[in-house]
Amino acid sequence: MRADRHGPPGGRGRPAPGRDGDPAGDVLLVVSELVTNACLHAGGPTGLVLRQLSDGVRVEVADRSPEPPRVRARDAGRPGGHGLVVLERLARSWGWAPTADGKAVWAELPFWRGP
Structure with missing residues (x-):
């Protein structure tokens, strides 16, 4: 099974601006973005798995589309286009x-412990 990986080694994994290191809120935001992307671009999610890691959490959302996720061009006149940008910001x-x-x-996502 091939798995495409994104993000630098050690990753970003920073809290969202204004969140002051709220790891639970960041996990909820990532779950929301991945589920929304599955709804908008892949016919809806078929599964959601949260796995505790030794130093964080892994969120997995399955869907029926074989197409890989891709960053879409953002259009100031239309909502959306930020899901993978949020993912890049919060996930290591x-x-x-x-x-x-x-x-x-x-x-x-790491269990963020501050600067």
């Missing part, structure tokens, strides 16, 4: 892997 790494009936998009 993210990627996708093909599944038997589509793909799973995943993100790993």
Whole structure:
């Protein structure tokens, strides 16, 4: 199984601006973005998995589309186009892997402990 990885080694994994290191809020935001992307671009999610890691959490959202996620051109006149930008900001790494009936998009977030 191929898994495409994004993000630098050690990753970004910074809290969202104004969130002051709220790891639970960041996980909820990433879950929301991945589920929304599955709804808008892949016919809806078919699964959601949260896995505790030794130093963070892994979020996985499965859908039926085999198409990889891609950054879409943002249009100031239309809402949206920020999901993967949010993912890049909050996750230390993210990627996708093909599944038997589509793909799973995943993100790993650290338990942020401050500067």
